[in-house]
Amino acid sequence: MAKISFHHSDGNVDVLDVDPGTSLMRAAVTNGVDGIVGECGGQAMCATCHVYVRPEYLDGLPAISDDEEEMLDCTTEDRNERSRLGCQIKAGDDFDTIEVDLPASQI
Amino acid sequence: MTAEAIEARPVPTADWVTIEDLYRNPFPIYRKMREEAPVHWVPAVNRYMVTSYEACHVVENDQEIFSANETNSLMKRAMGHSMLRKDDPEHDVDRKSYGSVLRPKAIKEHWNAIFQQNSDKYLGQLKAAGPGADLIWEYAAPYAAENLRLIMGFHNATQEDMQRWSQTMINGTGNYADDPEVWAASEKSYNEVDDAIDEILPYLRKNPDSSLLSGMTSMPIPLEAIRANMKMTIGGGLNEPRDVLGVAVWALLSNPEQLAKVLADTSLFPAVFEESVRWVAPIGMYPRETTRDTVLEGVQLPKGARLGVVVGAANRDPKVFEDPETFNIFRAKKPHLAFGGGNHYCAGAWVAKASVSGIALPQLFAELPNLRLDPGRPAVDAGWVFRGMTSLPVLWDNKK
């Protein structure tokens, strides 16, 4: 099991334990975590799974692919150096524990 | 699951629903159905119609229980077995063959300039036809068709071919009455598209460009799949931008206060686009099939149930959208389902947004002063599986 903490823009926190192989986006959508939409089901096509990864967890993550790079320029709330797509990072493969801040809006 | 199954209620039947009523105006029917249950068996449609937002959302995100690979699919007969009727991992192979052709970077680098040329051309045609012309048939349809022709790489066809292919094959996918004339027209287009692909692939291999077909020449993808995916994209990438364009213009012209705000602040056009596809989803319903007995939002469904995922109804679910029947570009932002969701999420969503709200809408309102509906010839909206304006006569002031 891996652990994800979603910090909402209003200060609330949702903590999930998820199976390895589950993307951060999928974990949020199947557990009804508000603040992540994931319209395209994880194809790096919609930019509605944008998260800001807390700095201490950034290093372990895989490099940003071209598709992700392109989508990060299409997010509703501005991209910064902590921005990632939740559908492109997976429990187990990419992190055991992670904390992310959610943007106020995805659309 | 067991507890759920015990509590699950049998699916209600909506025998009062008729195709004629749906075609004219499906929204009062959807409201009545949604208020009663998230899913109904509808004899006239021969499907279980899923009308609540939550139920549609669940179906879209679970391809193991709700398969896109429908048995006896008319779409497979009319267009071949495209990605739209496959589940992963097979679907994913086809989808990846589209590469980055329809993505924002390619749109910025290649397609926006082409969309602009096409909009100039057909706006010229509309102006030449003069006030009273039909905005759908003089502008929106040829604009959408010409854009799609070039995105796909059919340099050996015309936009009129694209429109004919699209409509005749779509008629095939909806030919539940098994009308032989509809099949004949659909099969003729099927063969014409195959011939056009066979002819253009060698050309594109020598003269590569940014189009879908050009990209296909270097992809490890069988010709059968290319053919089916191209036909599906002709069917799914032309009428929808045309229809959202028509509905957006009609809605703005019918709501002068909102129009005034948009004209004063053109950065509102993307909101106009999103609200238009929410309010009238161009693809109102698409099919799925259950792979096992299941319970959907408390309603029992048997294995092999043929579903219609009615996103046109989900987009007006009052549980998600306040005052859902009203067109309001300032409503609280909520994700609508007009582009579907999950693995089949529309591959052309960025193209539709760029061509319609990036180029067409701003240009129409900028270049046709005092654009307005023609009081003598009312606009007509129609359809339910696909819905849009079948006629939109407009007036404007000719520049002196």
Ligand code: HEM
């Ligand atoms: C406002 C315009 C549009 C709307 C509302 C729309 C809607 C949709 C919907 C609802 C689906 C999913 C259907 C299903 O899951 O069964 C879909 C899929 C698709 N659309 Fe669009 N579409 C639009 C424009 C376009 C354009 C312009 C193109 C091509 C340039 C396009 C290409 C596709 C393709 C290839 C798929 C299949 C994706 C897959 O199976 O993975 N669409 N569209």
Ligand code: FES
């Ligand atoms: S879910 Fe669409 S980009 Fe991540």
